[in-house]
Amino acid sequence: MNALFVRELRLATRVGAGALTGVLFFLAVVTVVPFAVGPDLNLLARIGPAVLWVGALLASLLGLDRLFQQDREDGSLAILAMAGHPLALTVFVKCLAHWAATGLPLIAAAPVFGLFLNMEATAIAATVATLAVGTPAVTFIGAVGAAVTVTLARGGLIIAILVLPLVIPSLIFGVAASYGAVEDPAPFTQPFLMVAAITLFFAVLGPLSAAFVLRHAAE
Amino acid sequence: MQLVGERLAVDRGDRRIFDGVSFAVPAGSALVVTGPNGSGKSTLIKAIAGFLPPAAGSVRLDGMAGADDGWRLAEHCHYLAHDNALKGQLTVAENLSFWQRFLGPGLDIEAALEKVGLPGIGDIPAGYLSAGQKRRVAIARLLVTARPVWLVDEPTAALDAASGKRFADIVRKHLGSGGIVVAATHQDLGLKAARFLALDNAAGHHPSPHGGGAQAAAA
Numbered sequence: 001m002n003a004l005f006v007r008e009l010r011l012a013t014r015v016g017a018g019a020l021t022g023v024l025f026f027l028a029v030v031t032v033v034p035f036a037v038g039p040d041l042n043l044l045a046r047i048g049p050a051v052l053w054v055g056a057l058l059a060s061l062l063g064l065d066r067l068f069q070q071d072r073e074d075g076s077l078a079i080l081a082m083a084g085h086p087l088a089l090t091v092f093v094k095c096l097a098h099w100a101a102t103g104l105p106l107i108a109a110a111p112v113f114g115l116f117l118n119m120e121a122t123a124i125a126a127t128v129a130t131l132a133v134g135t136p137a138v139t140f141i142g143a144v145g146a147a148v149t150v151t152l153a154r155g156g157l158i159i160a161i162l163v164l165p166l167v168i169p170s171l172i173f174g175v176a177a178s179y180g181a182v183e184d185p186a187p188f189t190q191p192f193l194m195v196a197a198i199t200l201f202f203a204v205l206g207p208l209s210a211a212f213v214l215r216h217a218a219e
Numbered sequence: 220m221q222l223v224g225e226r227l228a229v230d231r232g233d234r235r236i237f238d239g240v241s242f243a244v245p246a247g248s249a250l251v252v253t254g255p256n257g258s259g260k261s262t263l264i265k266a267i268a269g270f271l272p273p274a275a276g277s278v279r280l281d282g283m284a285g286a287d288d289g290w291r292l293a294e295h296c297h298y299l300a301h302d303n304a305l306k307g308q309l310t311v312a313e314n315l316s317f318w319q320r321f322l323g324p325g326l327d328i329e330a331a332l333e334k335v336g337l338p339g340i341g342d343i344p345a346g347y348l349s350a351g352q353k354r355r356v357a358i359a360r361l362l363v364t365a366r367p368v369w370l371v372d373e374p375t376a377a378l379d380a381a382s383g384k385r386f387a388d389i390v391r392k393h394l395g396s397g398g399i400v401v402a403a404t405h406q407d408l409g410l411k412a413a414r415f416l417a418l419d420n421a422a423g424h425h426p427s428p429h430g431g432g433a434q435a436a437a438a
Binding site for chain 1: 268269270293294296298300301302303304305306308309313316317318320321322323360
């Protein structure tokens with residue numbers, strides 16, 4: 001399983017894999033917002049966490065179609081399914097590697113983008129924490145979408161449509177926790193734990209469902 | 220050890236591809252599946268590999284502990300089909316060492332490359348290789364992990380005469396060490412003492428509930 005993780009990371013970081021596409025898209029979303037809402041610094045600071053979350057969410061939807069499609073096209077997926085390991089575990093490891101290659105850069109970039117939005121340090125820290133805990137859920141849910149659309153040549157947009165409704169809870173609680181860190185009566189801990197719970201829930205359900213779907217598409 | 224298929228029938232969609240196919244391949248022998256295009260050679264190989272659930276009948280590996288159901292059978296099989304399961308971005312050695320670490324131990328990578336007539340190309344990205352060379356690297360994958368049953372589908376496509384002969388030698392050696400090979404092919408692999416299984420189109424077009432399909436016959 002270590003071998004799989006290393007291979008996936010290598011593939012994601014080699015030339016042409018587009019590992020930074022997500023960060024660039026994230027950057028595009030975040031830089032466009034101040035132009036749209038105008039130079040009101042207080043307003044920017046207030047909507048900052050929401051903008052970061054929306055940007056990170058959309059950016060992490062971008063590369064999901066690559067999760068299984070290339071493995072299917074070159075025949076690797078069939079061989080992966082023939083190993084002694086359960087396919088769900090293989091999917092889980094692929095998700096982790098995918099998140100490490102595409103999700104972690106988003107989280108690393110988020111503090112810088114927070115400065116663009118005039119966010120204060122506490123808000124930035126809270127948003128980064130919720131993103132770190134919340135974005136793996138997008139990958140785990142996305143794995144199901146990627147498995148369902150693995151036979152489609154252009155499945156990218158369909159994955160986004162399939163996955164988006166399911167990641168809305170993470171978005172709601174993630175942004176709520178980020179606000180809770182800076183606005184006094186609102187709580188931080190409870191929504192933060194909800195984000196963590198959603199991620200843990202889908203860390204189990206996502207790979208299991210994706211493996212089930214892939215079994216029937218592995219031919 | 221013996222690979223046994225009993226009255227196997229496989230559907231794809233509503234179409235019955237073949238019906239009532241039985242065979243028994245003892246250790247050390249090969250089963251060559253022949254038949255015109257579309258007669259279900261690849262489908263039979265996939266069914267043995269466990270990618271397609273049989274509509275009736277079963278495949279099992281007798282005399283192997285814990286190899287009763289289809290998915291356990293797949294763990295003892297190598298599958299080499301039209302796709303080579305190679306990543307063009309990774310070097311040949313990286314490709315092979317991943318499969319070795321993921322699927323299990325076997326022959327040393329350099330030794331395996333020598334067997335397929337490609338010594339010293341481990342450092343070259345797989346994407347730079349010609350179609351025939353990629354095929355030979357894919358054949359080397361069968362060697363770097365030791366598994367008793369080889370399921371090969373048109374293994375010598377894209378190979379020149381010399382490489383085809385080399386592959387036949389590798390297969391003979393595998394059989395000599397007590398392995399089992401199921402090959403779907405149009406070309407003569409030059410295997411003596413192979414069993415032949417002829418699939419005819421008739422089963423595909425006129426599904427017959429009473430079988431009447433092919434039987435393996437020792438040549």
